[in-house]
Amino acid sequence: MKYICKENCYARNPQGVxxxxxxxxxxxxxxxxxxxxxxxxxxxxxxxxxxxxxxxxRDELIDKLKDLGxxxxxxxxxxxxxxxxxxxxx
Numbered sequence: 001m002k003y004i005c006k007e008n009c010y011a012r013n014p015q016g017v018x019x020x021x022x023x024x025x026x027x028x029x030x031x032x033x034x035x036x037x038x039x040x041x042x043x044x045x046x047x048x049x050x051x052x053x054x055x056x057x058r059d060e061l062i063d064k065l066k067d068l069g070x071x072x073x074x075x076x077x078x079x080x081x082x083x084x085x086x087x088x089x090x
Contacts, residue, residue: 002028003039004056011036022078024056061085 005011005021013019014029021027026042029035055063061081065072070088072081 001031002026002042003035004042005036006038006040009036009038011039022057024058024078 003026005023005025005027008020008022010018010020012034013021014027014033027039029039058078058081061078061084062072062074065081065084065088068088070084072084076084
């Protein structure tokens with residue numbers, strides 16, 4: 001089952017390895033895995049979390065970059081998007 005991290009944290013990934021998750025990162029935990037409490041289940045394959053009114057940091061950065069007309073790839077990571085935003089502010 002797919003889950004979205006709601007805060008920056010360190011947690012065990014689906015393979016059992018300790019990993020850093022940023023807000024908005026997705027993970028595919030199995031049915032027998034223990035899922036940290038702040039991870040929210042993805043709503044029925046639409047790609048949005050159950051709290052559909054709350055945007056992830058990634059979505060907010062993408063919206064701001066689009067508004068500013070800055071080129072980026074939809075596959076860019078959150079740190080890359082942050083860097084592009086910082087460069088745009090300079």
